Amino acid sequence: xxxxxxxxxxxxxxxxxxxxxxxxxxxxxxxxxxxxxxxxxxxxxxxxxxxxxxxxxxxxxxxxxxxxxxxxxxxxxxxxxxxxxxxxxxxxxxxxxxx
Numbered sequence: 001x002x003x004x005x006x007x008x009x010x011x012x013x014x015x016x017x018x019x020x021x022x023x024x025x026x027x028x029x030x031x032x033x034x035x036x037x038x039x040x041x042x043x044x045x046x047x048x049x050x051x052x053x054x055x056x057x058x059x060x061x062x063x064x065x066x067x068x069x070x071x072x073x074x075x076x077x078x079x080x081x082x083x084x085x086x087x088x089x090x091x092x093x094x095x096x097x098x099x
Contacts, residue, residue, distance in 0.1 A: 020091060026088070029088050
C-alpha cells in the first residue's frame, strides 16, 4: 500500500470511529447486533423519534455500517458485516471490564 492510499485509508478509519462516538448510533448498532429491524421498530425499541433514527441511519448507511433491504414500502436495516459487530462488541467489552 503506498503512502497516499494509506493516508486515505486512515481518513476513512477516522470517519468509521466517529460513528461510534454517538449514544443513539451505538444504541442502534447494539440493537442491530441482534438482527434486522425497520425504522419503526428501532424507534419504538429505543423510544426515540423516527426522524432522529432515520437521520442516524443515513449516517450509518453512508459510511457502510448498515445495509438496507426493501420489502414493499418498508426498509429493513442490518449491520453491513461482522466487522462492525466485532468492533462494537470489543469496545463494549472493554468499557464494561474497565469499571
